[in-house]
């Protein structure tokens with residue numbers, strides 16, 4: 045037996061101190077992109093995400109609809125594996141069959157461009173129509189260019205349901221984007237045309253654009269766009285039926301896999317990683333976990349895991365610590381494993397990204413997790429609250445809530461994850477409700493604005509810089525007690 049000298053600490057026990065914010069440090073300059081898979085130090089990760097948020101491998105969270113919405117804002121979902129192989133593969137395929145829509149930020153036709161500039165662009169490309177939004181200003185914000193032909197196609201396809209009005213620049217008027225993404229997607233699907241929905245910053249479709257016009261947009265873009273032109277999606281796998289599940293998921297188009305277990309420090313995970321390398325080499329990428337100390341990280345990194353997931357017992361619906369006495373505060377787990385990740389990179393020349401999984405209660409905890417050195421986050425409760433999550437929405441005591449249950453709860457009956465393939469002997473998760481919070485697009489936008497704002501206060505414009513320069517301080521016991529009381533009142537899932 046050994047007893048570690050330190051105390052197990054969680055995110056709520058820390059605050060950040062501001063660093064100098066200089067002229068170069070503005071929210072629009074903050075780059076939140078992150079590596080998703082291992083890569084040689086000094087090189088780029090072969091898979092990066094623009095938004096460092098992933099949705100949990102849970103039946104109440106990651107469905108095709110949520111995966112599409114999250115991919116559109118630059119993150120990635122992991123479709124849950126607590127279901128038959130064919131059903132999970134069908135969910136992955138459902139995400140992949142949709143053609144990717146581009147938010148105008150991605151297209152990057154400078155949303156702030158003046159109308160004079162738009163006018164000039166139009167004169168140089170005579171068939172184009174300018175698309176503007178109703179942002180309250182006399183001129184509207186410039187969203188993009190679309191040819192007259194495509195505008196007519198768009199209007200024809202959408203019929204009367206489209207509220208957006210787009211006019212040639214000569215008679216500029218403001219327009220209200222109206223069509224939902226779901227409508228646009230079904231139009232796309234039905235029309236079988238090679239067109240892409242252009243999505244406004246509010247997550248609603250502004251227009252349909254033909255591919256060749258998209259190329260036109262690209263000429264004015266100073267950023268490259270997603271080459272795949274398909275939404276990216278991940279999928280959870282387990283250590284039991286992987287020989288059947290992994291080939292089906294790969295066939296369905298999964299971009300990345302992740303071993304889904306509350307305890308990843310096991311030879312079974314190593315076996316699965318070895319299987320993937322033997323069958324697919326580096327063509328298939330797989331993350332592993334969860335672990336909470338340096339030994340677990342090194343074991344999985346040595347086994348070839350593409351990323352390592354950190355966290356045991358911190359999930360909002362998790363009772364593993366009560367039931368089994370196993371777990372560690374997420375801040376302590378990250379502190380130790382981040383040090384080991386960096387040591388591993390120095391020793392081997394290989395950077396293995398870390399995913400901090402679970403326990404994000406306030407948006408501020410996301411910034412704290414990044415400050416501790418997490419590369420990206422996995423969230424359950426956060427995404428379960430949105431309209432796009434698959435969980436039923438119900439009214440409870442006058443409040444609209446969404447159901448949210450753990451994968452180790454009786455409801456999930458996830459024998460593969462918690463029960464070693466047998467009947468669930470005891471529960472490790474609860475079944476409850478979370479307050480309904482509206483659309484993913486709106487919420488993620490606000491969350492990212494908060495993270496950017498924290499980072500600039502801390503003088504950082506990239507996550508790497510933030511990892512290196514963040515200064516954290518522990519709060520007093522009294523502050524912590526107060527925070528926990530508030531959390532219990534407002535943010536914890538209500539247990540049934």
Ligand code: MZP
Pocket residue numbers: 100101102357358359360361362363364401402403404422423424425426449450451452453472473474
């Ligand atoms: P949270 O974002 O709701 O706090 O935590 C989500 C994470 O909790 C998941 O990604 C997973 O690692 C973990 N989880 C899922 N089900 C259970 C359970 O039933 C659980 N105990 O702990």
